[in-house]
Amino acid sequence: MSGETKYLWMDGELKHWNEGSIHVMSHALHYGSSFFEGIKCYETSQGPAVFRLKEHMIRLHESASIYNMSLPFSVEELVKAVKDLIKVNNLKSCYIRPVAFYGYDTLGVHPKKCPIQIAIATFDWGAYLGEGAIENGVRVTISPWRKFHSSSLPTVAKAGGQYLNSILAAQDAQEKGYDEGLLLNGDGNIAEGAGQNIFIIKNNEIYTNAEDSCILMGITRETIIQLLMDLGYKVHIGKLSLGQLFNADEAFFTGTASEVTPIREVDKRSIGDGKPGAITQLIQETYFDVIKGRNNKYDHWLSYIK
Numbered sequence: 001m002s003g004e005t006k007y008l009w010m011d012g013e014l015k016h017w018n019e020g021s022i023h024v025m026s027h028a029l030h031y032g033s034s035f036f037e038g039i040k041c042y043e044t045s046q047g048p049a050v051f052r053l054k055e056h057m058i059r060l061h062e063s064a065s066i067y068n069m070s071l072p073f074s075v076e077e078l079v080k081a082v083k084d085l086i087k088v089n090n091l092k093s094c095y096i097r098p099v100a101f102y103g104y105d106t107l108g109v110h111p112k113k114c115p116i117q118i119a120i121a122t123f124d125w126g127a128y129l130g131e132g133a134i135e136n137g138v139r140v141t142i143s144p145w146r147k148f149h150s151s152s153l154p155t156v157a158k159a160g161g162q163y164l165n166s167i168l169a170a171q172d173a174q175e176k177g178y179d180e181g182l183l184l185n186g187d188g189n190i191a192e193g194a195g196q197n198i199f200i201i202k203n204n205e206i207y208t209n210a211e212d213s214c215i216l217m218g219i220t221r222e223t224i225i226q227l228l229m230d231l232g233y234k235v236h237i238g239k240l241s242l243g244q245l246f247n248a249d250e251a252f253f254t255g256t257a258s259e260v261t262p263i264r265e266v267d268k269r270s271i272g273d274g275k276p277g278a279i280t281q282l283i284q285e286t287y288f289d290v291i292k293g294r295n296n297k298y299d300h301w302l303s304y305i306k
């Protein structure tokens with residue numbers, strides 16, 4: 001893959017990138033029994049810094065725990081592993097992908113004695129929604145595939161198998177020439193993008209949804225809510241309808257990979273005037289200052305690699 005680095009971390013050891021192999025009969029490959037995170041490390045004036053590293057590792061533990069998997073490495077050990085890996089790979093910035101999964105033992109659906117394995121890779125990953133997405137905004141289509149309901153699968157868990165739903169939405173969007181798919185939930189309200197949470201702005205007030213809309217509780221979502229409130233904006237958390245989106249002044253996606261990406265069009269309807277709006281631009285600038293260590297107030301969200 002492009003952007004690969006020299007070493008990865010696997011089950012407590014540093015290995016060369018090409019040694020990160022597993023058996024083809026591993027449980028996770030057949031049933032999606034894996035849990036993962038997407039984390040980013042940014043270049044700052046004080047060297048590389050990972051954004052909200054501990055929170056991501058806590059979510060990794062919690063995703064696994066819902067499925068009764070107890071990870072063999074603590075949050076602190078995983079945090080240290082990420083820092084060691086960034087150091088040994090001599091990186092200034094990178095994307096970080098930890099993945100915990102059931103390995104090779106049985107093919108029964110119940111993983112029983114399958115070993116619990118964990119790997120962490122660091123690599124270079126360009127703009128997730130394509131060049132220019134952050135600056136100009138993206139075009140989005142409503143997915144014909146609904147977001148699965150949290151009574152079927154825990155939407156708060158970042159589990160490999162659950163992403164089949166997102167794959168369908170992302171493929172549909174790209175086949176139709178859009179940048180990303182937006183999934184409605186079983187009630188017909190807005191859930192989230194294939195890999196992002198969504199925010200809507202109307203009359204200078206901010207709207208986003210919550211767990212009961214069947215979403216992943218994004219760490220960027222939580223960050224942005226905090227930053228918007230600190231900027232003095234009123235943030236309403238509740239159900240989001242399609243009508244609200246079509247009538248919005250502005251809308252944007254949030255996610256570790258997508259950061260803050262303006263939504264300029266939904267199914268050929270312009271959002272606002274079809275350009276990134278003023279509040280979206282303000283929150284983008286604020287977010288970039290925070291992740292790049294230019295705002296001391298939020299320095300506690302950064303883990304510096306000294």
Ligand SMILES: Cc1ncc(COP(=O)(O)O)c(C=O)c1O
Nearest residue numbers: 195196197216218219220255256
């Ligand atoms: C389905 C889905 N929703 C939301 C998000 C945003 O989550 P976060 O901000 O924690 O990256 C992601 C990204 O990982 C995602 O895959």
